[in-house]
Amino acid sequence: MIGKETAVGRAVRIIFLVLWLAFTVFPLYWIAITSLKAPGDIFSFPLAYWPEHFSLENYSELFNKADFGTYLTNSLIVATVAGAVATAISMLSAYVLARFEFRTKSALLTAALVTQMIPAFIALGPLYLLMTDLKLVDNRLGLILVYIAVCIPFCTVMLRGFFENIPDALEEAAMIDGLSRFAALFRVLLPVMRPGIVAAFIFNFVNCWNELFLSVTLMNSDANKTTPTALNGFISSFNIDWGSMSAAAVFTILPTMVLFAFASRHIVQGLTSGAVKG
Amino acid sequence: MPATSATTTGPKTSRPVRKQAAPRVRNGPRGGRKREFTTRRGLLIAAFMAPAAIFVAVFTYYPMIAGSQMAFRHWDLNDLTDTSWVGLDNFHRVFSDPNWGTVLGNTGVWVIGSIVPQLVIGFALALWLRRRFRFRGVYQALIFFPWAISGFLIGILFRWMFNSEFGVVNDLLQKAGLIDEPVAWLADPHKAMIAVLIANIWYGVTFFAIMILAALQSVPDELYEAAALDGAGKARTLFQITIPYIRVTLVLTVLLRVIWIFNFPDLIFGMTGGGPNNQTHIVTTWMIKITQQGDYGKASALGLLVVAGLLLFTVFFLLATREKREVRS
Numbered sequence: 325m326i327g328k329e330t331a332v333g334r335a336v337r338i339i340f341l342v343l344w345l346a347f348t349v350f351p352l353y354w355i356a357i358t359s360l361k362a363p364g365d366i367f368s369f370p371l372a373y374w375p376e377h378f379s380l381e382n383y384s385e386l387f388n389k390a391d392f393g394t395y396l397t398n399s400l401i402v403a404t405v406a407g408a409v410a411t412a413i414s415m416l417s418a419y420v421l422a423r424f425e426f427r428t429k430s431a432l433l434t435a436a437l438v439t440q441m442i443p444a445f446i447a448l449g450p451l452y453l454l455m456t457d458l459k460l461v462d463n464r465l466g467l468i469l470v471y472i473a474v475c476i477p478f479c480t481v482m483l484r485g486f487f488e489n490i491p492d493a494l495e496e497a498a499m500i501d502g503l504s505r506f507a508a509l510f511r512v513l514l515p516v517m518r519p520g521i522v523a524a525f526i527f528n529f530v531n532c533w534n535e536l537f538l539s540v541t542l543m544n545s546d547a548n549k550t551t552p553t554a555l556n557g558f559i560s561s562f563n564i565d566w567g568s569m570s571a572a573a574v575f576t577i578l579p580t581m582v583l584f585a586f587a588s589r590h591i592v593q594g595l596t597s598g599a600v601k602g
Numbered sequence: 603m604p605a606t607s608a609t610t611t612g613p614k615t616s617r618p619v620r621k622q623a624a625p626r627v628r629n630g631p632r633g634g635r636k637r638e639f640t641t642r643r644g645l646l647i648a649a650f651m652a653p654a655a656i657f658v659a660v661f662t663y664y665p666m667i668a669g670s671q672m673a674f675r676h677w678d679l680n681d682l683t684d685t686s687w688v689g690l691d692n693f694h695r696v697f698s699d700p701n702w703g704t705v706l707g708n709t710g711v712w713v714i715g716s717i718v719p720q721l722v723i724g725f726a727l728a729l730w731l732r733r734r735f736r737f738r739g740v741y742q743a744l745i746f747f748p749w750a751i752s753g754f755l756i757g758i759l760f761r762w763m764f765n766s767e768f769g770v771v772n773d774l775l776q777k778a779g780l781i782d783e784p785v786a787w788l789a790d791p792h793k794a795m796i797a798v799l800i801a802n803i804w805y806g807v808t809f810f811a812i813m814i815l816a817a818l819q820s821v822p823d824e825l826y827e828a829a830a831l832d833g834a835g836k837a838r839t840l841f842q843i844t845i846p847y848i849r850v851t852l853v854l855t856v857l858l859r860v861i862w863i864f865n866f867p868d869l870i871f872g873m874t875g876g877g878p879n880n881q882t883h884i885v886t887t888w889m890i891k892i893t894q895q896g897d898y899g900k901a902s903a904l905g906l907l908v909v910a911g912l913l914l915f916t917v918f919f920l921l922a923t924r925e926k927r928e929v930r931s
Contacts, residue, residue: 329733337730341741344727347804348745351759354770358762371773417654420647432651439662440858441912443865445889446905447665449672449898454665473661476654505646534752536868537890552754559758559872566762573759577751584750588743592812 352577359383359570366567382571391546392554392572398464398543399533399550400579406468407528410475411483411521417476418483419509423492436477444537452541462544470538475528482527482594486520487513523590530580551576666909672902679896692903701880701888709864709884711795716802716863721856723803724810729840731811732818746812748805757872760801764788764873791881794874798882802869810855817851818844853923860919861912 329337358366362379365372386392421429451470452461460466490513498508514521536552543549549557555576558569584591676688696702727745731738748756763770764787772784787797821844829839845852867886870876876883876891883891885908892901 337733340726341730344723344807345741345744348748348808351763351804352747354763355759367768371768371770413653413657416650420650424643424647426644426647432655435658435663437916438909438913439658440861441865441909441916442662442666443867443886443889443905443908445867445886445893446669446902446909447662448669448893449677449902450665450668451661453668454660469657470661473657476658477662480654530750534755536752536754536871552752555755555758566768569758570762573755576755580750581747584747585743588746589739592742592746592816 355570355573355577358566359574361567363567366570382567383575386568386571386575390554390558390568390572392551392575394547395549395551395554396575398548399552402464402467402471402550403529403532406471406475406532407525409468410472410479410528411525413472414476414479414483414524415514415517415521417480418487419513421480422484422487423495433481436481439477448537448541451538455542461542462548464548467539467542467550470542471532471535474535474538475531479524479528483517483520483524486517486524486594490516519590520594523587523594526583526587527591527594529583533576533580669898669902670906672898673906675899677897677899677902679898688899692899693907695900696903696907701883704881705883705885705888708795708882712799712802712870712884713860713863715795715799716806717856717859719799719803720806720810720859723807725814727807727811728814728818731815746808749808751805753805753866753868754872756801756805757869757874760797760804761788761873764797788874789878791878794878794882798870798873801873802863802866805869806859806863809859813851813855814848817848821847849923853919857916857919860915864912865908 357373357375359382360378360380361372361375362377362381363385365375365377365379421432455461455466455470458466460469494516495505495508495513498512499505503511534552535550536556539550539553540556543553551572555569555572558564558572673692674687674689675685676691677685731742751759764772766772766784766786766789769784769787771787772781775781776784785793788794825843825847826839829843834842864884865886867884867890870882870884870887871890874882876887880888880891885904889901889904889908892904
């Protein structure tokens with residue numbers, strides 16, 4: 325399809341792809357290996373690319389001393405709920421933006437694009453005051469509400485791309501068969517959309533899971549902290565405990581990586597169709 | 603639908619076709635859409651848009667607008683008794699800050715130094731991934747996963763690897779014979795900037811690779827066959843067929859990424875915290891630092907400058923690319 329590949333071209337391609345893979349994977353390998361070294365071995369020479377003995381000490385330290393389990397649970401709850409609600413809400417707006425023409429449509433899409441340009445820090449002060457008024461500071465519900473708002477614009481654009489890839493004829497046929505618009509949406513369109521919906525949810529989940537600055541601002545007490553906030557706490561102290569830090573990093577990265585592995589194909593489709601048409 | 607259907611700016615998308623087909627379907631979505639009472643249609647649109655609009659208005663736009671007015675007031679957490687209107691004083695304080703020049707220069711280096719390598723390497727990866735090979739799916743999934751990691755954590759990850767004493771980067775460079783003794787990467791402003799850029803390239807190449815690969819798959823094979831018949835070489839095929847065809851994807855991806863990279867303090871925050879000695883701050887990390895010092899007025903002024911700068915950039919960028927598109931067609 326793209327013409328014959330010369331032997332040299334093929335070699336160049338393979339070398340490049342292998343090198344890039346190594347460059348991509350190595351940092352993760354390195355943090356994983358570091359987390360599995362005994363705390364003393366982390367600072368020993370020569371650096372061990374494959375430790376002589378593996379140790380889970382960093383992990384036990386993390387969960388016993390730092391109460392990392394609580395942070396993980398908080399992150400899990402916040403990211404799951406916010407991701408799910410944001411996906412549901414975005415689905416409605418994406419449907420309307422994909423299937424109807426109306427006067428304020430381009431204004432709404434522009435408003436969604438502008439949200440991407442706003443640095444989080446300009447809104448933090450007033451947001452904190454607002455949440456104080458709502459009595460939602462240091463409250464998981466408060467963080468969830470804010471995260472939903474953060475996820476909606478991009479998620480809407482992404483899901484709109486998915487909706488536009490589904491031919492109108494599908495709903496038309498359902499509606500000729502006597503289904504109402506709502507029934508057509510929920511019983512015919514959404515099942516077809518399932519991969520897109522799953523991808524959008526995972527994308528939202530990962531974004532909420534990884535968010536730092538809003539969580540640092542809104543969650544003060546130890547019992548309510550999310551994992552990024554806890555990691556931030558680790559580095560604000562003068563000396564970084566690299567053993568615990570690497571164990572925490574592995575535990576923070578792993579869940580999102582597993583999710584992405586499952587949904588990467590659909591996320592790719594969502595990103596491309598959403599962004600190209602947005 | 604090929605991703606690049608938008609190249610033709612409208613007329614050739616599927617919309618007109620749908621409109622022609624619409625009147626035949628009495629109660630179908632299209633036909634119905636025209637015949638339904640406008641109020642009913644309006645109500646449906648409003649009801650479906652409402653939850654999203656309310657959330658974004660309350661938790662994004664309201665705080666942003668409220669925060670914007672802080673830019674024109676004296677607003678300091680260390681002295682909240684006086685929140686009087688000070689006009690453009692906060693902006694003046696930004697421009698006269700000795701760090702401003704450095705921060706602005708760093709932001710330029712950060713955006714351009716990230717986007718250019720990301721685009722070039724991402725493009726190359728996409729071109730090379732276009733051919734089917736065994737494990738291509740696995741390969742794509744593997745190189746995709748930096749995208750799932752938070753920028754802050756990537757900062758920490760690379761901070762550990764660039765550690766001057768126990769960092770693996772120094773160790774590898776020494777083993778390869780490229781340096782004789784360990785380099786203090788994060789203690790020197792220029793080297794720290796290079797280190798931060800490497801981390802960001804690691805993170806961002808994938809996004810370009812994905813977007814471009816998807817666009818490449820929509821280029822019709824006939825175009826390549828025709829080019830081959832004309833005896834066009836690889837470079838000519840690339841610049842006269844491939845790039846023009848996926849132009850819209852390229853333009854939009856670059857635009858979106860410039861905005862995101864500009865507004866992406868997380869990685870630098872985790873890796874250098876703006877150090878050493880404030881020398882790796884970009885606008886947004888500097889804004890964080892000023893916020894942490896309690897000077898919300900100055901930080902908000904900076905934030906407004908960011909939004910204004912990005913809006914201006916977007917408008918110019920879209921205008922510039924649109925013009926060329928018209929010339930071509």
